[in-house]
Amino acid sequence: MVDANENGSAERVDIIVVGAGFGGMYAVYKFREMGKNVVGIEAGSDVGGVWYWNRYPGARCDLMSVDYSYGFSPEIEQEWTWSEQFAAQPEILEYANFVADRLDLRKNFRFDTRVTSAIWDEERKLWVAKTDGGAVLEAPYAIMSTGPLSIPKDPDIPGIDRFKGELYRAQKWPHHEVDFTGKRVGVIGTGSTGIQIIQEVGPQAGELFVFQRTPSFTLPMRNRDLSPEYVAEMKKHYRQMRAAMKMNPTGGTRPVTSRPFYSLPPDQREEAMEQAWQNGGHTFLGTFADLMVNEEANEAVADFVRGKIGEIVDDPKTAEALKPRGYPIFARRPCLDTEYYETYNRPNVHLINCKEDPILEITEKGIRTESGEHELDMLIFATGYDALTGALLAFDVVGRDGLTLKEKWKDGPRSHLGIAMAGFPNLFATTGPNGPAALANIITISENDVDWIADLITYMEDKNLSAVEPTQEVEDAWMDHVAALAAPSLIRKANTWWVGANVKGKPTGLTMFVGGFAKYREACEAVAASKYADYSFD
Ligand code: N01
Numbered sequence: 001m002v003d004a005n006e007n008g009s010a011e012r013v014d015i016i017v018v019g020a021g022f023g024g025m026y027a028v029y030k031f032r033e034m035g036k037n038v039v040g041i042e043a044g045s046d047v048g049g050v051w052y053w054n055r056y057p058g059a060r061c062d063l064m065s066v067d068y069s070y071g072f073s074p075e076i077e078q079e080w081t082w083s084e085q086f087a088a089q090p091e092i093l094e095y096a097n098f099v100a101d102r103l104d105l106r107k108n109f110r111f112d113t114r115v116t117s118a119i120w121d122e123e124r125k126l127w128v129a130k131t132d133g134g135a136v137l138e139a140p141y142a143i144m145s146t147g148p149l150s151i152p153k154d155p156d157i158p159g160i161d162r163f164k165g166e167l168y169r170a171q172k173w174p175h176h177e178v179d180f181t182g183k184r185v186g187v188i189g190t191g192s193t194g195i196q197i198i199q200e201v202g203p204q205a206g207e208l209f210v211f212q213r214t215p216s217f218t219l220p221m222r223n224r225d226l227s228p229e230y231v232a233e234m235k236k237h238y239r240q241m242r243a244a245m246k247m248n249p250t251g252g253t254r255p256v257t258s259r260p261f262y263s264l265p266p267d268q269r270e271e272a273m274e275q276a277w278q279n280g281g282h283t284f285l286g287t288f289a290d291l292m293v294n295e296e297a298n299e300a301v302a303d304f305v306r307g308k309i310g311e312i313v314d315d316p317k318t319a320e321a322l323k324p325r326g327y328p329i330f331a332r333r334p335c336l337d338t339e340y341y342e343t344y345n346r347p348n349v350h351l352i353n354c355k356e357d358p359i360l361e362i363t364e365k366g367i368r369t370e371s372g373e374h375e376l377d378m379l380i381f382a383t384g385y386d387a388l389t390g391a392l393l394a395f396d397v398v399g400r401d402g403l404t405l406k407e408k409w410k411d412g413p414r415s416h417l418g419i420a421m422a423g424f425p426n427l428f429a430t431t432g433p434n435g436p437a438a439l440a441n442i443i444t445i446s447e448n449d450v451d452w453i454a455d456l457i458t459y460m461e462d463k464n465l466s467a468v469e470p471t472q473e474v475e476d477a478w479m480d481h482v483a484a485l486a487a488p489s490l491i492r493k494a495n496t497w498w499v500g501a502n503v504k505g506k507p508t509g510l511t512m513f514v515g516g517f518a519k520y521r522e523a524c525e526a527v528a529a530s531k532y533a534d535y536s537f538d
Contacts, residue, residue: 021049023145023446058200059089067252151390159362189382221336222280249516251444261297331494399424416470474534
Protein backbone atom coordinates (compact mmCIF):
# COMPACT_ATOMS: atom_id res chain seq x y z
CA MET A 1 0.00 0.00 0.00
CA VAL A 2 1.21 3.52 -0.82
CA ASP A 3 1.53 5.98 2.04
CA ALA A 4 -0.39 9.21 1.82
CA ASN A 5 1.69 12.37 1.99
CA GLU A 6 0.64 14.05 5.16
CA ASN A 7 2.51 17.29 4.86
CA GLY A 8 0.14 18.63 2.21
CA SER A 9 2.75 18.86 -0.56
CA ALA A 10 1.27 17.69 -3.84
CA GLU A 11 2.15 14.29 -5.19
CA ARG A 12 2.05 13.97 -8.96
CA VAL A 13 0.68 10.77 -10.48
CA ASP A 14 -0.76 9.86 -13.89
CA ILE A 15 -4.27 8.82 -12.93
CA ILE A 16 -6.39 9.06 -9.79
CA VAL A 17 -9.12 6.46 -9.38
CA VAL A 18 -11.73 6.95 -6.67
CA GLY A 19 -13.29 3.73 -5.33
CA ALA A 20 -12.15 0.14 -4.89
CA GLY A 21 -15.35 -1.60 -5.95
CA PHE A 22 -15.40 -3.68 -9.11
CA GLY A 23 -15.15 -0.55 -11.29
CA GLY A 24 -12.23 0.99 -9.44
CA MET A 25 -10.35 -2.30 -9.14
CA TYR A 26 -10.52 -2.87 -12.87
CA ALA A 27 -9.60 0.76 -13.60
CA VAL A 28 -6.50 0.52 -11.43
CA TYR A 29 -5.48 -2.73 -13.10
CA LYS A 30 -6.12 -1.49 -16.63
CA PHE A 31 -4.23 1.78 -16.26
CA ARG A 32 -1.36 0.14 -14.46
CA GLU A 33 -1.10 -2.36 -17.32
CA MET A 34 -0.88 0.66 -19.63
CA GLY A 35 2.21 1.69 -17.68
CA LYS A 36 0.54 4.48 -15.73
CA ASN A 37 1.34 5.55 -12.23
CA VAL A 38 -2.17 5.10 -10.86
CA VAL A 39 -3.37 5.73 -7.33
CA GLY A 40 -6.71 4.45 -6.10
CA ILE A 41 -8.44 6.06 -3.14
CA GLU A 42 -10.99 4.14 -1.10
CA ALA A 43 -12.97 5.01 2.03
CA GLY A 44 -13.19 1.38 3.17
CA SER A 45 -10.30 -0.58 4.62
CA ASP A 46 -10.10 -2.97 1.69
CA VAL A 47 -11.44 -3.75 -1.77
CA GLY A 48 -14.99 -4.81 -2.64
CA GLY A 49 -17.02 -1.58 -2.65
CA VAL A 50 -20.66 -2.24 -1.89
CA TRP A 51 -19.77 -5.87 -1.03
CA TYR A 52 -17.20 -4.65 1.49
CA TRP A 53 -19.79 -2.58 3.35
CA ASN A 54 -22.96 -4.67 2.97
CA ARG A 55 -22.24 -7.57 5.33
CA TYR A 56 -25.79 -7.82 6.63
CA PRO A 57 -27.29 -11.28 7.20
CA GLY A 58 -28.65 -12.72 3.96
CA ALA A 59 -26.76 -10.34 1.64
CA ARG A 60 -26.59 -11.93 -1.78
CA CYS A 61 -26.44 -10.88 -5.41
CA ASP A 62 -29.54 -11.21 -7.55
CA LEU A 63 -27.50 -11.63 -10.72
CA MET A 64 -26.11 -15.06 -11.46
CA SER A 65 -22.44 -15.63 -10.58
CA VAL A 66 -21.63 -16.41 -14.20
CA ASP A 67 -22.78 -12.86 -15.04
CA TYR A 68 -21.64 -11.03 -11.93
CA SER A 69 -17.92 -11.54 -12.39
CA TYR A 70 -15.11 -10.03 -14.44
CA GLY A 71 -14.74 -11.00 -18.09
CA PHE A 72 -11.40 -9.30 -18.76
CA SER A 73 -9.18 -12.10 -17.46
CA PRO A 74 -9.57 -15.62 -18.87
CA GLU A 75 -7.01 -16.72 -16.26
CA ILE A 76 -9.11 -15.50 -13.34
CA GLU A 77 -12.18 -17.12 -14.88
CA GLN A 78 -10.37 -20.45 -14.81
CA GLU A 79 -8.81 -20.02 -11.38
CA TRP A 80 -11.93 -18.92 -9.54
CA THR A 81 -14.84 -21.31 -8.88
CA TRP A 82 -18.31 -20.11 -7.87
CA SER A 83 -20.22 -22.36 -5.49
CA GLU A 84 -23.78 -21.10 -6.03
CA GLN A 85 -25.85 -19.83 -8.93
CA PHE A 86 -26.53 -16.60 -6.99
CA ALA A 87 -23.52 -15.93 -4.79
CA ALA A 88 -23.75 -14.66 -1.22
CA GLN A 89 -21.87 -11.55 -0.05
CA PRO A 90 -19.02 -13.44 1.70
CA GLU A 91 -18.22 -15.32 -1.51
CA ILE A 92 -18.41 -12.17 -3.66
CA LEU A 93 -16.11 -10.36 -1.24
CA GLU A 94 -13.76 -13.34 -1.30
CA TYR A 95 -13.79 -13.11 -5.10
CA ALA A 96 -12.92 -9.39 -4.96
CA ASN A 97 -10.07 -10.23 -2.58
CA PHE A 98 -8.92 -13.08 -4.81
CA VAL A 99 -8.75 -10.70 -7.79
CA ALA A 100 -6.96 -8.06 -5.70
CA ASP A 101 -4.38 -10.64 -4.55
CA ARG A 102 -3.98 -12.22 -7.95
CA LEU A 103 -3.38 -8.86 -9.67
CA ASP A 104 -1.61 -7.31 -6.70
CA LEU A 105 -4.00 -4.37 -6.74
CA ARG A 106 -3.74 -3.26 -3.13
CA LYS A 107 -0.30 -1.72 -3.62
CA ASN A 108 -1.96 0.97 -5.76
CA PHE A 109 -4.76 1.76 -3.30
CA ARG A 110 -4.91 4.06 -0.30
CA PHE A 111 -7.58 2.66 1.97
CA ASP A 112 -9.43 4.35 4.84
CA THR A 113 -9.17 7.54 2.83
CA ARG A 114 -11.85 9.80 1.40
CA VAL A 115 -11.48 12.37 -1.33
CA THR A 116 -12.70 15.69 0.01
CA SER A 117 -12.32 17.74 -3.16
CA ALA A 118 -11.25 17.42 -6.78
CA ILE A 119 -10.48 20.64 -8.62
CA TRP A 120 -9.42 21.12 -12.24
CA ASP A 121 -6.36 23.29 -12.73
CA GLU A 122 -6.89 24.69 -16.22
CA GLU A 123 -3.43 26.15 -16.54
CA ARG A 124 -1.58 22.96 -15.71
CA LYS A 125 -4.29 20.64 -17.10
CA LEU A 126 -4.38 18.63 -13.92
CA TRP A 127 -6.93 17.40 -11.41
CA VAL A 128 -5.94 18.29 -7.86
CA ALA A 129 -7.53 15.96 -5.33
CA LYS A 130 -7.43 16.42 -1.57
CA THR A 131 -8.11 13.68 0.91
CA ASP A 132 -9.34 13.64 4.49
CA GLY A 133 -5.88 12.46 5.54
CA GLY A 134 -4.38 15.73 4.28
CA ALA A 135 -2.85 14.31 1.10
CA VAL A 136 -2.87 16.28 -2.14
CA LEU A 137 -2.66 14.34 -5.38
CA GLU A 138 -2.33 15.78 -8.83
CA ALA A 139 -3.00 13.92 -12.06
CA PRO A 140 -3.97 14.71 -15.63
CA TYR A 141 -6.87 12.26 -15.34
CA ALA A 142 -9.39 11.43 -12.62
CA ILE A 143 -11.71 8.43 -12.76
CA MET A 144 -14.73 8.33 -10.46
CA SER A 145 -15.64 4.72 -9.74
CA THR A 146 -17.71 5.75 -6.77
CA GLY A 147 -20.64 3.40 -7.49
CA PRO A 148 -24.35 4.07 -7.69
CA LEU A 149 -25.09 2.72 -4.20
CA SER A 150 -22.49 4.01 -1.79
CA ILE A 151 -24.08 6.76 0.29
CA PRO A 152 -26.41 5.15 2.86
CA LYS A 153 -29.63 6.93 3.71
CA ASP A 154 -31.21 6.87 7.15
CA PRO A 155 -34.99 7.05 7.37
CA ASP A 156 -36.48 10.50 7.90
CA ILE A 157 -37.90 9.60 11.31
CA PRO A 158 -37.45 11.71 14.44
CA GLY A 159 -35.59 10.22 17.38
CA ILE A 160 -32.98 8.01 15.71
CA ASP A 161 -30.35 9.05 18.26
CA ARG A 162 -32.64 8.30 21.18
CA PHE A 163 -32.77 4.52 20.69
CA LYS A 164 -30.95 2.77 23.56
CA GLY A 165 -30.90 -0.70 21.99
CA GLU A 166 -28.55 -1.94 19.27
CA LEU A 167 -28.88 0.02 16.01
CA TYR A 168 -27.61 -1.47 12.76
CA ARG A 169 -27.42 -0.04 9.27
CA ALA A 170 -27.53 -2.68 6.52
CA GLN A 171 -25.20 -0.64 4.33
CA LYS A 172 -22.57 -0.35 7.08
CA TRP A 173 -22.91 -3.66 8.81
CA PRO A 174 -20.29 -4.44 11.51
CA HIS A 175 -17.61 -7.00 10.77
CA HIS A 176 -18.54 -9.18 13.76
CA GLU A 177 -21.40 -11.63 13.88
CA VAL A 178 -24.68 -10.36 15.33
CA ASP A 179 -26.69 -12.83 17.40
CA PHE A 180 -30.45 -12.34 17.10
CA THR A 181 -31.39 -15.30 19.28
CA GLY A 182 -34.20 -14.42 21.64
CA LYS A 183 -34.06 -10.74 20.66
CA ARG A 184 -36.91 -8.43 19.67
CA VAL A 185 -35.71 -7.12 16.33
CA GLY A 186 -37.23 -4.33 14.23
CA VAL A 187 -36.52 -3.80 10.53
CA ILE A 188 -37.38 -0.62 8.64
CA GLY A 189 -37.30 -1.00 4.87
CA THR A 190 -38.65 -3.66 2.54
CA GLY A 191 -36.56 -3.15 -0.60
CA SER A 192 -34.05 -5.77 -1.84
CA THR A 193 -31.96 -5.31 1.32
CA GLY A 194 -34.82 -5.49 3.82
CA ILE A 195 -36.26 -8.57 2.14
CA GLN A 196 -32.95 -10.42 2.39
CA ILE A 197 -32.57 -9.46 6.05
CA ILE A 198 -36.15 -10.35 6.98
CA GLN A 199 -36.05 -13.83 5.46
CA GLU A 200 -32.73 -14.52 7.20
CA VAL A 201 -33.41 -12.97 10.61
CA GLY A 202 -37.06 -14.10 10.91
CA PRO A 203 -36.15 -17.70 11.82
CA GLN A 204 -33.37 -16.56 14.20
CA ALA A 205 -34.98 -13.73 16.16
CA GLY A 206 -37.11 -14.08 19.26
CA GLU A 207 -39.57 -11.76 17.57
CA LEU A 208 -39.23 -9.84 14.34
CA PHE A 209 -41.22 -6.67 13.66
CA VAL A 210 -41.21 -5.54 10.03
CA PHE A 211 -42.14 -1.89 9.55
CA GLN A 212 -43.31 -1.80 5.95
CA ARG A 213 -44.24 1.43 4.18
CA THR A 214 -44.21 0.23 0.55
CA PRO A 215 -44.29 -3.49 -0.21
CA SER A 216 -41.95 -4.66 -2.98
CA PHE A 217 -42.69 -7.35 -5.51
CA THR A 218 -40.31 -10.21 -4.94
CA LEU A 219 -39.91 -13.36 -7.01
CA PRO A 220 -38.43 -16.72 -6.07
CA MET A 221 -34.67 -16.79 -6.58
CA ARG A 222 -34.52 -20.60 -6.69
CA ASN A 223 -30.84 -20.54 -5.91
CA ARG A 224 -28.82 -23.75 -6.15
CA ASP A 225 -25.34 -25.13 -5.63
CA LEU A 226 -23.28 -25.43 -8.78
CA SER A 227 -22.23 -28.97 -9.63
CA PRO A 228 -18.60 -29.65 -10.61
CA GLU A 229 -19.87 -30.75 -14.05
CA TYR A 230 -21.65 -27.46 -14.61
CA VAL A 231 -18.69 -25.45 -13.34
CA ALA A 232 -16.46 -27.30 -15.82
CA GLU A 233 -18.86 -26.43 -18.66
CA MET A 234 -19.04 -22.83 -17.51
CA LYS A 235 -15.26 -22.55 -17.52
CA LYS A 236 -15.03 -24.14 -20.94
CA HIS A 237 -17.50 -21.71 -22.48
CA TYR A 238 -16.72 -18.47 -20.68
CA ARG A 239 -15.43 -16.77 -23.84
CA GLN A 240 -18.65 -17.36 -25.78
CA MET A 241 -20.71 -16.29 -22.78
CA ARG A 242 -18.79 -13.02 -22.36
CA ALA A 243 -19.28 -12.30 -26.07
CA ALA A 244 -23.01 -12.94 -25.68
CA MET A 245 -23.21 -10.71 -22.61
CA LYS A 246 -21.88 -7.79 -24.65
CA MET A 247 -24.80 -8.20 -27.07
CA ASN A 248 -27.41 -8.53 -24.32
CA PRO A 249 -29.48 -5.58 -23.01
CA THR A 250 -28.85 -6.72 -19.44
CA GLY A 251 -25.10 -7.06 -19.91
CA GLY A 252 -25.62 -10.59 -18.64
CA THR A 253 -26.87 -13.91 -19.94
CA ARG A 254 -30.57 -13.50 -19.20
CA PRO A 255 -32.62 -14.49 -22.26
CA VAL A 256 -34.39 -11.68 -24.08
CA THR A 257 -37.57 -11.95 -26.07
CA SER A 258 -39.44 -9.86 -28.60
CA ARG A 259 -42.77 -11.50 -27.70
CA PRO A 260 -45.41 -9.05 -26.46
CA PHE A 261 -47.69 -10.18 -23.65
CA TYR A 262 -50.92 -10.09 -25.63
CA SER A 263 -49.47 -12.09 -28.53
CA LEU A 264 -50.38 -15.23 -26.56
CA PRO A 265 -53.91 -16.46 -25.86
CA PRO A 266 -54.94 -16.18 -22.17
CA ASP A 267 -54.25 -19.81 -21.23
CA GLN A 268 -50.76 -19.68 -22.77
CA ARG A 269 -50.00 -16.38 -21.02
CA GLU A 270 -51.00 -17.97 -17.74
CA GLU A 271 -48.81 -20.96 -18.53
CA ALA A 272 -45.87 -18.68 -19.42
CA MET A 273 -46.27 -16.75 -16.16
CA GLU A 274 -46.43 -19.97 -14.14
CA GLN A 275 -43.32 -21.20 -15.93
CA ALA A 276 -41.52 -17.91 -15.19
CA TRP A 277 -42.50 -18.18 -11.51
CA GLN A 278 -41.30 -21.78 -11.35
CA ASN A 279 -38.03 -20.97 -13.15
CA GLY A 280 -37.36 -18.18 -10.68
CA GLY A 281 -34.92 -15.31 -11.03
CA HIS A 282 -35.84 -12.52 -13.39
CA THR A 283 -37.37 -14.91 -15.92
CA PHE A 284 -40.54 -12.79 -16.28
CA LEU A 285 -38.54 -10.02 -17.93
CA GLY A 286 -37.25 -12.47 -20.53
CA THR A 287 -40.69 -13.97 -21.08
CA PHE A 288 -42.56 -10.89 -22.31
CA ALA A 289 -41.01 -7.98 -24.15
CA ASP A 290 -43.41 -5.18 -23.30
CA LEU A 291 -43.81 -5.31 -19.53
CA MET A 292 -42.07 -1.98 -19.02
CA VAL A 293 -44.11 -0.11 -21.63
CA ASN A 294 -47.54 -1.77 -21.69
CA GLU A 295 -49.44 -0.89 -18.53
CA GLU A 296 -52.14 -3.55 -19.00
CA ALA A 297 -49.62 -6.33 -19.59
CA ASN A 298 -47.67 -5.13 -16.58
CA GLU A 299 -50.79 -5.14 -14.41
CA ALA A 300 -51.63 -8.68 -15.50
CA VAL A 301 -48.22 -9.92 -14.36
CA ALA A 302 -48.51 -7.88 -11.15
CA ASP A 303 -51.87 -9.53 -10.52
CA PHE A 304 -50.39 -12.96 -11.10
CA VAL A 305 -47.68 -12.28 -8.50
CA ARG A 306 -50.22 -10.85 -6.05
CA GLY A 307 -52.15 -14.10 -6.48
CA LYS A 308 -49.02 -16.07 -5.51
CA ILE A 309 -48.58 -13.92 -2.39
CA GLY A 310 -52.18 -14.72 -1.44
CA GLU A 311 -51.51 -18.44 -1.89
CA ILE A 312 -48.33 -18.42 0.21
CA VAL A 313 -49.24 -16.19 3.15
CA ASP A 314 -51.68 -17.80 5.59
CA ASP A 315 -53.15 -14.72 7.28
CA PRO A 316 -55.35 -12.88 4.75
CA LYS A 317 -54.78 -9.44 6.32
CA THR A 318 -50.98 -9.89 6.24
CA ALA A 319 -51.17 -11.23 2.67
CA GLU A 320 -53.18 -8.20 1.60
CA ALA A 321 -50.69 -5.81 3.20
CA LEU A 322 -47.81 -7.56 1.42
CA LYS A 323 -49.41 -7.23 -2.02
CA PRO A 324 -47.90 -4.23 -3.80
CA ARG A 325 -50.42 -1.94 -5.44
CA GLY A 326 -50.37 1.45 -7.07
CA TYR A 327 -47.16 1.09 -9.05
CA PRO A 328 -46.09 -1.20 -11.90
CA ILE A 329 -44.23 -4.41 -11.20
CA PHE A 330 -40.53 -4.07 -12.16
CA ALA A 331 -40.76 -0.25 -11.87
CA ARG A 332 -39.13 -0.75 -8.49
CA ARG A 333 -36.06 -2.96 -8.63
CA PRO A 334 -37.51 -6.50 -8.68
CA CYS A 335 -36.27 -8.47 -5.69
CA LEU A 336 -35.43 -12.15 -5.61
CA ASP A 337 -36.07 -14.09 -2.42
CA THR A 338 -35.91 -17.44 -0.73
CA GLU A 339 -39.09 -18.01 1.25
CA TYR A 340 -39.62 -14.31 2.00
CA TYR A 341 -43.41 -14.47 2.00
CA GLU A 342 -43.30 -17.76 3.94
CA THR A 343 -41.45 -15.91 6.72
CA TYR A 344 -44.71 -14.14 7.58
CA ASN A 345 -46.32 -17.50 8.43
CA ARG A 346 -44.00 -17.79 11.41
CA PRO A 347 -45.68 -16.89 14.71
CA ASN A 348 -42.69 -14.74 15.78
CA VAL A 349 -42.80 -12.49 12.67
CA HIS A 350 -45.11 -9.48 12.71
CA LEU A 351 -45.86 -7.13 9.84
CA ILE A 352 -46.64 -3.55 10.77
CA ASN A 353 -48.33 -1.90 7.83
CA CYS A 354 -47.05 1.68 8.06
CA LYS A 355 -49.52 2.81 5.41
CA GLU A 356 -52.29 2.21 7.98
CA ASP A 357 -50.23 2.58 11.13
CA PRO A 358 -47.50 5.14 10.37
CA ILE A 359 -44.26 5.41 12.31
CA LEU A 360 -44.34 8.52 14.49
CA GLU A 361 -40.94 8.37 16.13
CA ILE A 362 -38.07 6.27 17.34
CA THR A 363 -37.99 6.15 21.13
CA GLU A 364 -35.47 4.97 23.72
CA LYS A 365 -37.16 1.59 23.75
CA GLY A 366 -38.22 1.07 20.17
CA ILE A 367 -40.60 2.49 17.59
CA ARG A 368 -43.81 4.36 18.22
CA THR A 369 -46.44 4.00 15.54
CA GLU A 370 -49.89 5.51 15.65
CA SER A 371 -51.22 2.38 17.38
CA GLY A 372 -48.59 2.40 20.16
CA GLU A 373 -44.98 1.65 21.07
CA HIS A 374 -43.20 -1.50 19.82
CA GLU A 375 -40.37 -2.33 22.21
CA LEU A 376 -37.20 -3.59 20.54
CA ASP A 377 -33.75 -4.82 21.53
CA MET A 378 -32.34 -4.27 18.06
CA LEU A 379 -33.29 -1.99 15.20
CA ILE A 380 -32.09 -2.44 11.62
CA PHE A 381 -32.26 0.25 8.96
CA ALA A 382 -32.56 -1.13 5.44
CA THR A 383 -33.59 2.23 4.10
CA GLY A 384 -31.49 2.50 0.96
CA TYR A 385 -29.15 5.06 -0.52
CA ASP A 386 -28.73 8.53 -1.90
CA ALA A 387 -28.14 6.65 -5.11
CA LEU A 388 -26.62 7.33 -8.53
CA THR A 389 -25.45 10.88 -7.81
CA GLY A 390 -24.94 10.86 -4.02
CA ALA A 391 -21.31 9.75 -3.98
CA LEU A 392 -20.19 12.27 -6.61
CA LEU A 393 -21.99 15.13 -4.92
CA ALA A 394 -20.64 14.18 -1.49
CA PHE A 395 -17.44 16.14 -2.09
CA ASP A 396 -16.53 19.23 -4.09
CA VAL A 397 -15.86 18.56 -7.76
CA VAL A 398 -14.92 21.75 -9.59
CA GLY A 399 -14.37 21.86 -13.33
CA ARG A 400 -13.42 24.49 -15.88
CA ASP A 401 -14.07 28.15 -14.95
CA GLY A 402 -15.03 27.23 -11.39
CA LEU A 403 -18.10 25.25 -12.48
CA THR A 404 -19.10 22.92 -9.65
CA LEU A 405 -20.71 19.56 -10.21
CA LYS A 406 -23.38 20.53 -7.68
CA GLU A 407 -24.28 23.49 -9.90
CA LYS A 408 -24.15 21.48 -13.12
CA TRP A 409 -26.38 18.77 -11.65
CA LYS A 410 -28.74 21.01 -9.68
CA ASP A 411 -31.69 19.83 -11.80
CA GLY A 412 -30.41 16.25 -12.12
CA PRO A 413 -27.32 14.54 -13.51
CA ARG A 414 -26.20 15.38 -17.05
CA SER A 415 -23.29 13.83 -18.89
CA HIS A 416 -22.34 12.16 -22.13
CA LEU A 417 -22.76 8.36 -21.90
CA GLY A 418 -22.65 8.69 -18.12
CA ILE A 419 -18.88 8.81 -18.57
CA ALA A 420 -17.77 12.36 -19.44
CA MET A 421 -19.11 15.88 -18.95
CA ALA A 422 -18.89 19.20 -20.72
CA GLY A 423 -17.04 21.60 -18.45
CA PHE A 424 -15.12 18.84 -16.66
CA PRO A 425 -12.07 17.99 -18.80
CA ASN A 426 -10.31 14.67 -18.23
CA LEU A 427 -12.82 13.65 -15.57
CA PHE A 428 -14.53 10.32 -16.16
CA ALA A 429 -17.06 8.21 -14.32
CA THR A 430 -17.71 4.50 -14.56
CA THR A 431 -21.34 3.31 -14.29
CA GLY A 432 -22.40 6.96 -14.21
CA PRO A 433 -26.02 8.07 -13.79
CA ASN A 434 -26.73 8.62 -17.51
CA GLY A 435 -25.57 5.21 -18.67
CA PRO A 436 -27.46 1.97 -17.95
CA ALA A 437 -26.11 2.21 -14.36
CA ALA A 438 -28.48 0.25 -12.13
CA LEU A 439 -30.47 -1.21 -15.01
CA ALA A 440 -27.83 -3.63 -16.28
CA ASN A 441 -24.95 -5.73 -15.00
CA ILE A 442 -22.71 -3.25 -13.21
CA ILE A 443 -19.52 -5.28 -13.77
CA THR A 444 -20.08 -5.46 -17.53
CA ILE A 445 -20.76 -1.72 -17.63
CA SER A 446 -17.65 -1.01 -15.52
CA GLU A 447 -15.41 -2.97 -17.87
CA ASN A 448 -16.95 -1.26 -20.90
CA ASP A 449 -16.48 2.19 -19.38
CA VAL A 450 -12.91 1.64 -18.21
CA ASP A 451 -11.92 0.23 -21.62
CA TRP A 452 -13.56 3.19 -23.36
CA ILE A 453 -11.74 5.70 -21.15
CA ALA A 454 -8.45 3.84 -21.67
CA ASP A 455 -8.90 4.00 -25.45
CA LEU A 456 -9.58 7.72 -25.28
CA ILE A 457 -6.49 8.35 -23.16
CA THR A 458 -4.39 6.27 -25.59
CA TYR A 459 -5.81 8.31 -28.50
CA MET A 460 -4.88 11.54 -26.71
CA GLU A 461 -1.37 10.38 -25.98
CA ASP A 462 -0.86 9.34 -29.61
CA LYS A 463 -1.89 12.83 -30.69
CA ASN A 464 -0.10 14.63 -27.89
CA LEU A 465 -3.33 16.12 -26.53
CA SER A 466 -3.65 17.18 -22.93
CA ALA A 467 -7.35 17.75 -22.22
CA VAL A 468 -10.66 16.40 -23.49
CA GLU A 469 -14.34 16.90 -22.83
CA PRO A 470 -17.55 16.28 -24.75
CA THR A 471 -19.06 19.31 -26.43
CA GLN A 472 -22.15 20.75 -24.78
CA GLU A 473 -24.07 19.82 -27.96
CA VAL A 474 -23.22 16.13 -27.83
CA GLU A 475 -23.96 15.98 -24.11
CA ASP A 476 -27.35 17.65 -24.69
CA ALA A 477 -28.08 15.29 -27.57
CA TRP A 478 -27.29 12.26 -25.39
CA MET A 479 -29.52 13.56 -22.60
CA ASP A 480 -32.35 14.13 -25.11
CA HIS A 481 -31.88 10.56 -26.29
CA VAL A 482 -31.93 9.28 -22.69
CA ALA A 483 -35.11 11.29 -22.00
CA ALA A 484 -36.84 10.10 -25.18
CA LEU A 485 -36.17 6.46 -24.32
CA ALA A 486 -37.29 7.06 -20.74
CA ALA A 487 -40.56 8.77 -21.68
CA PRO A 488 -42.66 5.61 -22.30
CA SER A 489 -40.98 3.60 -19.53
CA LEU A 490 -43.17 2.55 -16.62
CA ILE A 491 -40.14 2.94 -14.35
CA ARG A 492 -41.15 6.59 -14.06
CA LYS A 493 -44.38 5.54 -12.33
CA ALA A 494 -42.87 4.41 -9.04
CA ASN A 495 -41.28 6.52 -6.31
CA THR A 496 -37.91 4.83 -6.03
CA TRP A 497 -34.20 5.53 -5.89
CA TRP A 498 -34.10 4.79 -9.62
CA VAL A 499 -35.81 8.16 -10.14
CA GLY A 500 -34.36 9.95 -7.10
CA ALA A 501 -37.70 9.99 -5.27
CA ASN A 502 -36.37 8.45 -2.04
CA VAL A 503 -34.33 11.48 -0.98
CA LYS A 504 -36.11 14.65 0.11
CA GLY A 505 -35.28 17.63 -2.09
CA LYS A 506 -33.44 15.60 -4.73
CA PRO A 507 -34.40 16.34 -8.35
CA THR A 508 -36.53 13.48 -9.64
CA GLY A 509 -36.57 11.89 -13.07
CA LEU A 510 -35.41 8.82 -14.94
CA THR A 511 -31.91 9.83 -16.04
CA MET A 512 -30.52 6.36 -16.65
CA PHE A 513 -30.22 4.97 -20.17
CA VAL A 514 -33.08 2.47 -20.50
CA GLY A 515 -32.06 1.25 -23.97
CA GLY A 516 -30.09 -1.67 -22.55
CA PHE A 517 -26.41 -2.45 -22.26
CA ALA A 518 -25.90 -3.62 -25.87
CA LYS A 519 -27.18 -0.35 -27.33
CA TYR A 520 -25.18 1.62 -24.80
CA ARG A 521 -22.01 -0.24 -25.75
CA GLU A 522 -22.74 0.45 -29.42
CA ALA A 523 -23.15 4.16 -28.63
CA CYS A 524 -19.80 4.16 -26.80
CA GLU A 525 -18.11 2.34 -29.66
CA ALA A 526 -19.56 4.76 -32.22
CA VAL A 527 -17.98 7.70 -30.40
CA ALA A 528 -14.56 6.00 -30.45
CA ALA A 529 -15.02 4.97 -34.12
CA SER A 530 -15.75 8.61 -35.01
CA LYS A 531 -12.38 9.48 -33.46
CA TYR A 532 -14.26 11.43 -30.82
CA ALA A 533 -15.67 13.82 -33.43
CA ASP A 534 -17.98 15.46 -30.88
CA TYR A 535 -15.31 15.95 -28.27
CA SER A 536 -13.15 19.00 -27.91
CA PHE A 537 -9.44 18.66 -27.21
CA ASP A 538 -6.66 20.94 -26.03
O1 N01 B 1 -33.04 0.26 -0.71
P1 N01 B 1 -34.45 0.69 -1.34
P2 N01 B 1 -32.38 -1.19 -0.65
N1 N01 B 1 -40.21 4.68 6.95
O2 N01 B 1 -34.35 2.15 -1.60
C1 N01 B 1 -37.99 2.15 3.15
C2 N01 B 1 -29.47 -3.12 -4.63
N2 N01 B 1 -29.47 -4.33 -3.82
O3 N01 B 1 -31.11 -1.03 0.13
O4 N01 B 1 -40.42 2.69 -0.65
C3 N01 B 1 -40.46 3.46 6.46
O5 N01 B 1 -34.83 -0.19 -2.45
C4 N01 B 1 -38.50 2.35 1.75
O6 N01 B 1 -39.90 2.53 1.76
P3 N01 B 1 -40.58 3.47 0.61
C5 N01 B 1 -30.67 -3.13 -5.55
O7 N01 B 1 -30.34 -2.51 -6.75
C6 N01 B 1 -29.32 -5.49 -4.47
O8 N01 B 1 -33.32 -2.20 -0.20
O9 N01 B 1 -39.78 4.74 0.59
N3 N01 B 1 -39.78 2.92 5.45
C7 N01 B 1 -38.03 1.04 1.11
O10 N01 B 1 -38.88 -0.01 1.42
C8 N01 B 1 -31.65 -2.32 -4.74
O11 N01 B 1 -32.69 -1.76 -5.49
C9 N01 B 1 -29.37 -6.66 -3.78
O12 N01 B 1 -41.96 3.66 1.05
C10 N01 B 1 -38.80 3.65 4.91
C11 N01 B 1 -36.69 0.81 1.81
O13 N01 B 1 -36.69 1.61 2.97
C12 N01 B 1 -30.74 -1.29 -4.13
O14 N01 B 1 -29.60 -2.02 -3.76
C13 N01 B 1 -29.57 -6.66 -2.42
C14 N01 B 1 -38.48 4.93 5.38
C15 N01 B 1 -35.51 1.22 0.95
O15 N01 B 1 -35.48 0.41 -0.17
C16 N01 B 1 -31.29 -0.58 -2.92
O16 N01 B 1 -32.02 -1.51 -2.13
C17 N01 B 1 -29.71 -5.46 -1.77
C18 N01 B 1 -39.24 5.44 6.44
N4 N01 B 1 -39.01 6.66 6.94
C19 N01 B 1 -29.66 -4.30 -2.49
N5 N01 B 1 -37.43 5.41 4.63
C20 N01 B 1 -29.26 -7.90 -4.53
O17 N01 B 1 -28.49 -8.01 -5.45
C21 N01 B 1 -37.14 4.44 3.74
N6 N01 B 1 -37.95 3.39 3.91
C22 N01 B 1 -30.17 -8.97 -4.16
